[in-house]
Amino acid sequence: MKNALGVEIPEYIEGFGELKPFRGVWKSIIEDEAPATNISRTLKAKKPHTSKLCDNLEAAIKKCNPFDGMTVTFHHHLRGGDGVLMQTIKILDEMGIKDITLASSSLTSAHDGLVPYVEKGMITKIFSSGIRGRLGEIISMGKLKYPAIIHSHGGRVRDFLTGRIKPDLSVLAASAADEEGNATGSHGPSAFGSMGYADIDARYSKNVIIVTDNLVDYPCVPSTVRQHFIDYVVKVDSIGDASKIASGTTRITTSPMDLRIARIAANVIEHSGLFKDGMSFQVGAGGASLAVAKFLREDMKRKDIKGSFMIGGVTSYGVDMLNEGLFQAIFDVQSFDAAVSSSVLNNPNHIEITCDQYANPNNCGSMTNKLDVVVLGALEVDVDFNVNVITGSSGEIRGASGGHSDTASGANLTVVVCPSFRGRLPIVKDRVHTVVTPGESVDVIVTERGVCVNPSKPNLAAALIKAGVKVVDIKDLKEKVDAMTGIPAEKELGDKIVALVEYRDGTIIDVIYNVENLS
Amino acid sequence: MTPKFKAQAGTFESSDIMVLIEPVTEETGRQIDISSTVMLQFENDIKTTINQVLDELDIQDVHLIAKDKGALTPTIKARVEAAVKRSLGIQEGTM
Numbered sequence: 001m002k003n004a005l006g007v008e009i010p011e012y013i014e015g016f017g018e019l020k021p022f023r024g025v026w027k028s029i030i031e032d033e034a035p036a037t038n039i040s041r042t043l044k045a046k047k048p049h050t051s052k053l054c055d056n057l058e059a060a061i062k063k064c065n066p067f068d069g070m071t072v073t074f075h076h077h078l079r080g081g082d083g084v085l086m087q088t089i090k091i092l093d094e095m096g097i098k099d100i101t102l103a104s105s106s107l108t109s110a111h112d113g114l115v116p117y118v119e120k121g122m123i124t125k126i127f128s129s130g131i132r133g134r135l136g137e138i139i140s141m142g143k144l145k146y147p148a149i150i151h152s153h154g155g156r157v158r159d160f161l162t163g164r165i166k167p168d169l170s171v172l173a174a175s176a177a178d179e180e181g182n183a184t185g186s187h188g189p190s191a192f193g194s195m196g197y198a199d200i201d202a203r204y205s206k207n208v209i210i211v212t213d214n215l216v217d218y219p220c221v222p223s224t225v226r227q228h229f230i231d232y233v234v235k236v237d238s239i240g241d242a243s244k245i246a247s248g249t250t251r252i253t254t255s256p257m258d259l260r261i262a263r264i265a266a267n268v269i270e271h272s273g274l275f276k277d278g279m280s281f282q283v284g285a286g287g288a289s290l291a292v293a294k295f296l297r298e299d300m301k302r303k304d305i306k307g308s309f310m311i312g313g314v315t316s317y318g319v320d321m322l323n324e325g326l327f328q329a330i331f332d333v334q335s336f337d338a339a340v341s342s343s344v345l346n347n348p349n350h351i352e353i354t355c356d357q358y359a360n361p362n363n364c365g366s367m368t369n370k371l372d373v374v375v376l377g378a379l380e381v382d383v384d385f386n387v388n389v390i391t392g393s394s395g396e397i398r399g400a401s402g403g404h405s406d407t408a409s410g411a412n413l414t415v416v417v418c419p420s421f422r423g424r425l426p427i428v429k430d431r432v433h434t435v436v437t438p439g440e441s442v443d444v445i446v447t448e449r450g451v452c453v454n455p456s457k458p459n460l461a462a463a464l465i466k467a468g469v470k471v472v473d474i475k476d477l478k479e480k481v482d483a484m485t486g487i488p489a490e491k492e493l494g495d496k497i498v499a500l501v502e503y504r505d506g507t508i509i510d511v512i513y514n515v516e517n518l519s
Numbered sequence: 520m521t522p523k524f525k526a527q528a529g530t531f532e533s534s535d536i537m538v539l540i541e542p543v544t545e546e547t548g549r550q551i552d553i554s555s556t557v558m559l560q561f562e563n564d565i566k567t568t569i570n571q572v573l574d575e576l577d578i579q580d581v582h583l584i585a586k587d588k589g590a591l592t593p594t595i596k597a598r599v600e601a602a603v604k605r606s607l608g609i610q611e612g613t614m
Contacts, residue, residue, distance in 0.1 A: 423589025
């Protein structure tokens with residue numbers, strides 16, 4: 001069957017059952033009946049005044065009675081410094097557990113160590129919002145038994161609530177926790193800020209273990225994850241590489257190209273009609289997208305604009321803007337640097353939120369649905385405004401869906417920033433290799449060679465032209481860039497589906513085939 | 520013409536290409552070794568461009584090593600021309 005973007009979607013996939021095709025950004029969410037399968041919380045009991053503390057992670061995992069075919073979940077707030085996921089998988093492997101479904105909110109460079117476990121079939125399914133590095137390459141080459149499912153941040157919460165992901169064991173790292181499992185990422189030597197992605201795991205997993213390098217006296221105050229969901233608590237020497245978990249502050253790029261693109265994007269926002277008091281704003285943490293915050297900050301000061309709230313993915317740059325009074329509040333599902341953790345802890349207007357509140361399409365209060373402006377990056381875009389943030393130039397899996405499609409769907413103005421080509425590879429395509437965010441939810445693509453406005457927004461295009469912004473037709477831009485770079489040779493693709501890209505509503509928006517030849 | 524000296528042009532920066540030339544004895548033909556960050560997408564384009572410049576400069580016997588980081592065609596042409604002219608000892612000005 002074909003989905004709304006014309007992508008051929010299998011009706012049935014071994015290991016996952018029937019698939020639903022993507023029908024449009026809001027169509028399935030609004031028109032379909034609410035998902036029938038809805039999980040209930042596991043009933044748990046504990047006698048008064050008994051201890052949850054275990055000597056080590058292995059002992060805690062044993063108490064959870066691990067079994068073949070189980071689903072193990074993690075959060076990725078420790079980013080590239082995470083030591084807990086690999087430790088858990090190693091222990092499960094030593095116990096002889098196999099056929100594991102791994103459901104981490106994302107996978108980073110810290111998880112290349114998963115490769116041998118995937119290759120030998122100890123891990124057979126993966127749910128994640130992102131897959132990178134060597135792990136992405138071997139999955140692209142077809143080494144994972146079942147296709148990986150790439151979901152969005154909001155889609156992951158939905159996957160828990162509909163039972164697509166059925167968590168049997170969740171091992172959740174915390175930078176501070178007490179003996180009952182009240183836990184947080186906002187203080188302690190390994191503080192990583194918001195713990196927003198872990199909330200859904202803690203609430204709905206059959207067994208929840210809190211792992212911390214910093215066991216504090218009861219009660220742990222403040223705490224994010226609360227004791228009535230937690231089965232066991234483990235104190236370890238290290239939850240990972242502190243220097244990669246949270247370090248320093250995020251700096252604005254110095255790349256002239258990124259700054260140029262960001263300057264243009266800020267002009268677009270200024271003349272979009274949304275640049276006024278009460279504006280809400282979200283920006284990615286990468287090169288050009290974060291740089292937009294720099295110019296927006298200057299523009300807001302110049303025109304004396306006071307915004308309402310920011311959402312993040314929060315960097316210290318966002319914290320500075322909060323402290324300057326440019327916004328009233330930050331809603332923080334994930335913090336990107338050390339300076340953010342102290343703000344989460346100390347500033348009452350810096351509000352830690354769960355991923356459910358951030359982006360779940362199936363609740364009635366997602367923050368993304370209240371967003372005015374979001375600025376996002378892209379690996380590739382196409383003439384229909386579709387965006388790829390998951391597959392690289394060889395067709396390999398190397399990125400993250402993250403909150404890209406969640407925020408794009410909700411924001412009044414979705415701005416995608418990218419160079420028109422990178423190292424000779426044209427970024428504007430006839431069709432992106434993999435659609436993560438559908439063009440229907442993208443309003444403007446900003447490149448250094450001009451701004452492309454979605455034809456569904458003629459008024460916006462007119463306003464920008466009137467303001468002197470260089471608006472170009474995306475097809476003309478593509479031709480111009482192709483003439484400079486040349487047309488790249490077609491990728492050699494296999495016929496095995498190695499990953500499914502799940503749209504935030506649970507439908508399948510695209511499929512990723514294996515790559516024969518990875519350079 | 521036949522290169523007399525070892526010569527090079529270009530850098531290892533992104534969007535540039537490093538071209539190295541080694542003289543070979545006459546009648547050995549062209550040996551062109553290319554490595555590129557965009558090998559999968561542009562190997563043939565790069566090869567064609569290099570051969571075109573060598574044709575224009577009438578170079579038949581040469582060992583040319585190209586290490587490409589995604590240079591556009593005009594950059595490739597300029598780097599090959601500069602390296603060849605240096606290897607012939609006919610560079611002018613700051614070349």
